[in-house]
Amino acid sequence: MLIGIILSVAVLSTGGGREEQVEKAARRMQALFTLAGEEAVLTRRLLAARIRPTGYRFEVQSEDKWLPLQGIAALRQRDFPEEMTVRLLQDDLPVPLDDSENPARILFLPTGETTPFVMELGWAFEDFSLRLIGEESGELRLEWSPQEAL
Numbered sequence: 001m002l003i004g005i006i007l008s009v010a011v012l013s014t015g016g017g018r019e020e021q022v023e024k025a026a027r028r029m030q031a032l033f034t035l036a037g038e039e040a041v042l043t044r045r046l047l048a049a050r051i052r053p054t055g056y057r058f059e060v061q062s063e064d065k066w067l068p069l070q071g072i073a074a075l076r077q078r079d080f081p082e083e084m085t086v087r088l089l090q091d092d093l094p095v096p097l098d099d100s101e102n103p104a105r106i107l108f109l110p111t112g113e114t115t116p117f118v119m120e121l122g123w124a125f126e127d128f129s130l131r132l133i134g135e136e137s138g139e140l141r142l143e144w145s146p147q148e149a150l
Contacts, residue, residue: 022121026130030140037138040108048105053097055079089118114138
């Protein structure tokens with residue numbers, strides 16, 4: 001019986017830790033996306049967050065191509081915690097994150113607008129996810145939701 005109690009406590013502790021990791025990653029992304037939006041307005045440049053299954057990086061459009069954004073340490077490339085699941089939706093449709101021909105990007109326009117999106121962060125086989133929701137106005141918000149098939 002003692003082993004069962006210890007295992008229950010360990011499982012509960014781990015679950016809370018995983019939720020905290022999801023929340024930390026989502027809040028960091030929310031803050032960095034806000035910063036990228038402000039940077040786009042201040043510098044009058046088109047910026048983007050390029051989303052991959054393992055992380056994201058910020059880019060700037062230069063002529064007809066996208067280049068990694070440099071010179072702003074906070075907007076450096078970021079990796080998601082190992083085993084975190086990520087899903088990006090635009091126009092209510094899933095966006096492939098591993099398409100090298102047409103990479104998944106969230107745009108930050110010099111007008112302050114953002115490509116509308118929903119980014120779901122969670123863990124495989126867990127019953128929660130945290131959604132980072134980006135409105136066209138540039139507003140970003142977080143909401144917890146039951147996890148669908150990520």
